[in-house]
Amino acid sequence: MSFKIQTLNKIAAIGLNVLDRDNYEIATDINNPDAILVRSAEMHDMQISDNVKAVARAGAGTNNIPIPELSEKGIVVFNTPGANANAVKELVMLSLLLASRPVIDANKWTNELAGKGDEIPAIAEKGKSQFVGPELMGKTLGVIGLGAIGAMVSNLAQHFGMEVIGYDPFLSVKSALFLDKKIKLAETLDSVYAKADYITIHVPQTNDTKGMINAAAIKNMKNGVRIINIARGGLVNNADVLAAIDSGKVSCLVSDFAAEELLNHKNVICLPHIGASTPEAEDNCAVMAASELKDFLENGNIVNSVNFPKTLTENPIPSGGTRLCICHKNIPDMISKFTSILGDAKLNIASFINQARGDIAYNIIDVDGFVSDEIIAKLASCDTVSRVRPIFG
Structure with a gap:
């Protein structure tokens, strides 16, 4: 079997090497790809070939991908949760320090002393008082979202002597077990806002979370709160936060999402989306994304999909x-339709896996024998079926 993979961004070579060149053709410009590898490229206005079976995002966020449209076409969308978590965690910790100590301004001011020669030490000593900032130790950090990144930030912040209070209504068992026992869990966002000296956000951008840090939320926060957003730009209403900075309610915003209104604004540190910009994170994301595509294309397995259910089989494809x-669509009586069609064709089912997620269902059916194009067409013609893909043993 051979597959065509289109890359919309530069993907780390170590990830592409997962896909052996004997079976995979990989290029940016490629006709009718079987799958797409993407990082941050915008896909919402992209014409996507009907031949595409999967899209893998080398990163966690997928707001650059038109997921509802792809789901309707039976296209599986993968992401790489946790692959860049350490890189983002480290930038969050740096951001906490930058929000506290005005080191960027201090460095800029010190550089302006160039040319003053032997006077510099005395001038620097006299001017340092304008760059005072609080310590993290003893302060309370509110962590909104306790997935891979939020949990790592929470644990590390404790080593800085911070009190940590976390909020996540969808906290997984895995993340809960990873969290230090000293971390307190809040039942509401308002209880985090009321107690936190620093707030860091680690949730996906959805219709429910977009603009969640707004005037109403800020009203419930402590005076002088410092806000860190290394997650998604749309989570923060910039106008509301800037107004709160101007009023003194918010002491500082650190955002990894550049926007015109944030640039050169007092007490705002704006970065160019560098949360996962480490060679280690790019390698990890590329390897995970390519591995997910490979397993799906060659075996039909689905792991780390944002729109399809996790579906795995360890069974080999039957020889011959x-x-x-x-x-x-996840509706009643579909399984009986599939088994009836295969039974009428005198084809024996060796194994059958059916999984559902919301209104989407996915099946892996192993058949002892060759399934003809005619039978595949009959299966595809069943009501609500969006795709039937055979993999021959």
Whole structure:
């Protein structure tokens, strides 16, 4: 079997090497790709070939991908949760320090002393008082979202002597077990806002979370709060935060998402989306994304999809047989339709896995024997089926 992979961004070579060149053709300009590898490229206005079976995002966020449209076409969208978590965690910790100690301004001021020669030490000593900032020790950090990154930030902040209070209504068992026992869990966002000297956000951008840091939320925060956003730009209403900075309610905003209104504003540190910009994170994301595509294309397995259910089989594809990967709406009686069609064709089902996520269902059906184009067409013609993909053994 051979596959065509289109890359919309530069993908680390170590990740592309997961896809052996005997079976994979990889290029930026490629006709009718089987799958797409992407980082931050905008896909919402992109014409996507009907031949595309999967999109893998080398990163966690997927707001650059038109997920509802792809779901309707039976296209699986993967991401790489946790692959860049350490890189983002480290930038968050740096941001906490930058929000406290005005080291950027201090460095800029010190550089302006160039040319004053032997006078510099005395001038620097006299001028340092304008760059005073609080310590992290003893302060309270509110962490909104306790996934891979939020949990790592929470644990590390404790080593800085901070009190940590976290909020996550969807806290997974895995993340809960990873959290230090000293970390307090809040039942509401308002209880975090009321107690936190620093707030860092680690949630995906959805209709529910977009603009969540706004005037109403800020009103419930402590005076002088410092806000860190290394997650997604749309989580913060910039106008509301800037107004709060001007009034003194908010002491500082550190954002990894450049916007015109944030640039050169007092007490705002704006970065160019560098949260995952480490060679280690780029390698980890590329390897995970390529591995997810490879397993899906070759075996039909789905892991770390944002729109399809996790579906795994360790069974090999039957020798001389066919593995059918079927996407459809999660409605009653679909399984009986598939088994009836295969039974009428005198094809024996060796194994059958059905998983659902919301209104999407996915099946891996192993058949002892060759499934013809005619039978595949019959399966595809069933109501609500969006894709039938055979993998031949």
